[in-house]
Amino acid sequence: MAKKKDTSITPGMQKYITLNNKYLAKRDRYINKEVKKWKFDTIAVHGLYSVNDAIEDYQGAIIEPIFMSTAQAYRDSDEMAAALAYKIPTWCYSRIANPSTYYYEWTLALLEGYGFKGKTSCCSTSSGMSAIMTAVQPFLIVKKSATEKRNFVATAQCYGGTFQQFTIRLMQERNIECRWVLDATNIDEWASKIDENTRFLYGELPSNPQLGFFDIKEVADLAHSHNLPLIVDSTVATPALLRPICHGADIVVQSATKSLTTSGFGVCGGIIARKDLICNIDDDQLKTDFSLFVKYLQNRDFGPNLHPMQAVMTMNDMRTLRSKMDMLSRSTMEISQFLEGHPDIESVHYLGLPTHPLHDLASKYMWLVDAEHDAQYGMPVNRYGHLMSFCVKGGVPKTRKFFDNLQRIWRATDLGRIKSVATIPAISTHQQQGEAGRKLANIPPNMVRLSVGAEHPTDIIADLDKALRKAKKK
Ligand SMILES: *Cc1c(COP(=O)(O)O)cnc(C)c1O
Numbered sequence: 489m490a491k492k493k494d495t496s497i498t499p500g501m502q503k504y505i506t507l508n509n510k511y512l513a514k515r516d517r518y519i520n521k522e523v524k525k526w527k528f529d530t531i532a533v534h535g536l537y538s539v540n541d542a543i544e545d546y547q548g549a550i551i552e553p554i555f556m557s558t559a560q561a562y563r564d565s566d567e568m569a570a571a572l573a574y575k576i577p578t579w580c581y582s583r584i585a586n587p588s589t590y591y592y593e594w595t596l597a598l599l600e601g602y603g604f605k606g607k608t609s610c611c612s613t614s615s616g617m618s619a620i621m622t623a624v625q626p627f628l629i630v631k632k633s634a635t636e637k638r639n640f641v642a643t644a645q646c647y648g649g650t651f652q653q654f655t656i657r658l659m660q661e662r663n664i665e666c667r668w669v670l671d672a673t674n675i676d677e678w679a680s681k682i683d684e685n686t687r688f689l690y691g692e693l694p695s696n697p698q699l700g701f702f703d704i705k706e707v708a709d710l711a712h713s714h715n716l717p718l719i720v721d722s723t724v725a726t727p728a729l730l731r732p733i734c735h736g737a738d739i740v741v742q743s744a745t746k747s748l749t750t751s752g753f754g755v756c757g758g759i760i761a762r763k764d765l766i767c768n769i770d771d772d773q774l775k776t777d778f779s780l781f782v783k784y785l786q787n788r789d790f791g792p793n794l795h796p797m798q799a800v801m802t803m804n805d806m807r808t809l810r811s812k813m814d815m816l817s818r819s820t821m822e823i824s825q826f827l828e829g830h831p832d833i834e835s836v837h838y839l840g841l842p843t844h845p846l847h848d849l850a851s852k853y854m855w856l857v858d859a860e861h862d863a864q865y866g867m868p869v870n871r872y873g874h875l876m877s878f879c880v881k882g883g884v885p886k887t888r889k890f891f892d893n894l895q896r897i898w899r900a901t902d903l904g905r906i907k908s909v910a911t912i913p914a915i916s917t918h919q920q921q922g923e924a925g926r927k928l929a930n931i932p933p934n935m936v937r938l939s940v941g942a943e944h945p946t947d948i949i950a951d952l953d954k955a956l957r958k959a960k961k962k
Contacts, residue, residue, distance in 0.1 A: 500566030501575065508576040519598075528602050528728070528857045533807045535595035554800045555587045574784055584788050588796035592803045593758065596742065597779070599727040599806070600760040602857065604734045607763040609779040611787065612756075612799060616723060616743020617649050618792035619757035621657075622782050623719050623741050625790075626774055627687040627767065628664055639665035641681045642690035643672045644928045645700030647743075648918040650692065650721065651925060668928060672702035673849065675710060682714050687768070692721040693730075694850065696903065697877045697913045697937035698930050699837045701846040704853060708736025717767045723747065724875050724903075728813040729854050733762050739778060746904035747874065749805040750812055750942070754798045812942070814856050816874035819945040823938070824876050826949045832886075832956045834879040834934070840872035874940040875903055877913075879932055880959070887912065887934040890959035896943065896951040903939035908948050910938045 497505065518538065523531060537552045546553050559581045562568040571578040579585035593610040601608030613619040630636055642654060654666040667681040672691060682689075689711045693701050704720065711718040717738035722730060726747045732740050742748060744756040761778035774781045787793065817840070824838035839850040856862075856871040880887040891899060897908045901916040911917060914933040918926055926932075940948065 496573070497575065498566065498569070500564075501570040501573075504567045504570045505575050508570075508578075512577065523598060527861060528599065529810055531598045531602065532595065532809050535591050535598065535803065537591050552588060552591045552800055552803060555582075555796045557586075558582050582796070583791050583793050584784065586793075586796045586799070589794050589799040592794070592799035593779075595803055595806060596727075596744070596758050597760055599809070600722075600731055600733055600740050600742075601762075602727060602731060602734075604731065604762070608733060608760055609763065609777055610758050610760045611779040611783040612758045612794040613787070614757065614792045614794050615755045616647075616721075616741065616745055616757040617653060619741040619743065619759050620650055620653060620721065622787055622790070622792060623739050623759045623761075624658075624688065624690070626771075626778070626782065626786060627717070627769055628658070628662075629769065631769075637665070637685045638687055639667055639683070639685050640688050640690060641667045641669060641678060641686060643692055643695065643700060643702065644668040644670050645672065645695040645698050645930060646692040646721065647696045647723075648913070648921055651918070651921045651929065655921070655925070670928065672700055672707075673846070675703070675706050678707055678710055682710075682716070686714065686716060688717050688719055690719045690721075692723075693732075694724045694839055694854075694873060694875065696724055696875065697911075697917070697935065699839050699844070699846070699875065699877065700930075701839065701850050701853075703849060704732050704735040704737055708738075711738075712736070712766050715766060715768045717765055724873055725854065726809060726813055726873075728810045728857050729817070729871050729873055731857075733760070735853065738762055738765055738767075744802050744806075746902075747813070748809065748904070749802045750904060750906040751801065751805050752902065752905045752907075753801050754795075756794060756798045756802045758794075810857055813873065814859075814871055815942065816940055817856070817871035819942075819948070820874045820876055820940040821872070822945045823940055823948055823952070824878075827878050827952065830953075830956065832881050832890075832960065834881045836876065836878045838872065838876040840870070875937070876940070877935050877937045879934045880936060880956075882934075882959070884933050886959050887936060890955045891936060893955035893958040894951060895954070896947055897938070903937070905939060906942050908939065908941040908943055910936055913937050 542548050560579050570576045589612045593612050597608045597610035658664040708718045719739045720732040720737040721741045722732050723743040723746050739761045742758050765775045765778050821840045827833050828836045851870050856869050859865040859869040897910045900909045901911045902909050913931050918931050
């Protein structure tokens with residue numbers, strides 16, 4: 489990784505390094521001259537896996553092979569030495585890298601970097617939670633003494649697991665202060681929480697389940713003015729609707745388990761970072777290529793690696809991401825309008841509804857990628873995703889009764905599935921953070937979160953209507 493002249497390189501190793509430098513130069517040319525010029529859908533379908541790769545290395549397999557192998561063998565000791573010193577791009581051992589996860593990482597890096605002028609790279613992780621852990625960890629190192637104070641600033645409206653990771657694992661167990669931003673649209677509140685011990689800013693948008701939002705560019709500018717990176721959890725939007733790095737964010741975390749993979753076969757994650765990071769940690773490798781730093785150094789030692797089987801299954805789902813997010817967003821719009829007009833519903837939270845207080849802000853950022861190049865639209869169109877929430881009139885008993893009467897919609901703590909799934913966050917995803925934590929994140933007990941699937945929306949509307957009617961009966 490380092491560019492310094494290295495005396496540990498023998499002539500035997502140099503032979504392999506030269507060979508691999510040629511390969512890397514060829515790959516760079518392919519990315520810059522071809523891949524970067526493609527539209528989003530083409531990148532989602534092909535990523536970096538080319539006809540050439542397939543024919544030269546993989547017996548012509550048109551789908552990326554699943555490399556179910558723990559380790560890679562080397563021709564000789566020189567190649568092994570060069571590989572284990574990270575002087576050549578080989579994969580060594582599946583905890584560090586693997587050819588299947590490699591293609592998954594490139595697809596994700598290119599999709600999150602679509603439209604971005606600079607370069608992006610990705611490190612795959614075993615889950616969304618390990619992506620978050622992996623992304624924040626490098627900034628929490630102790631720089632001076634063991635008693636040094638460290639803090640970070642984060643949106644209180646976030647996924648329940650994130651709340652737990654920050655509150656228990658970091659605050660309680662490691663004495664690292666998480667300063668919650670209660671109103672993420674208030675830039676002064678963000679600014680007032682930053683001091684000389686702050687390491688990064690963190691925001692989730694749209695947030696799960698309340699659909700919180702903030703002005704990414706404004707918060708990114710604030711972060712950079714303090715020499716800090718902005719980390720964004722963009723799970724609910726996916727790169728088909730929003731690419732935070734294009735608006736100034738430095739690192740994106742994805743729970744690929746969710747909207748990126750409608751099939752729902754397994755848990756999966758990733759971090760995507762821009763190269764040449766702005767931060768107050770004095771480490772050149774970290775700054776130059778954050779994802780690679782995490783992958784080759786930190787995660788080699790922590791081991792939250794992704795299984796190659798899941799990598800290929802996730803990649804397979806991502807190929808049709810744009811059209812799926814478009815269809816699901818349109819259905820969700822229709823369903824949210826139905827609920828908004830329903831007498832038994834107290835409130836509906838969907839960023840696509842003009843009545844939503846954050847609608848205008850979300851409309852600034854959430855666009856269906858490439859709609860202007862699409863024969864169907866031929867112009868930019870806003871799309872707001874397939875996550876919505878609503879509160880049922882009559883408090884907890886009515887909410888539970890309604891929920892228990894759903895037939896087509898599955899009761900589960902999941903989102904992003906091809907099937908519609910509903911949950912009550914206060915008793916599921918956000919149960920463990922307790923009453924006070926839920927208040928902080930704005931999650932009332934009669935809130936239902938709905939992740940709209942690919943069924944015809946009229947059937948989902950009928951299911952909701954029937955369950956609401958049944959909830960009214962004695
Ligand atoms: C589910 C979720 C996570 C955690 O992802 P896992 O893959 O379940 O570990 C993180 N952020 C958001 C917004 C989520 O919805």
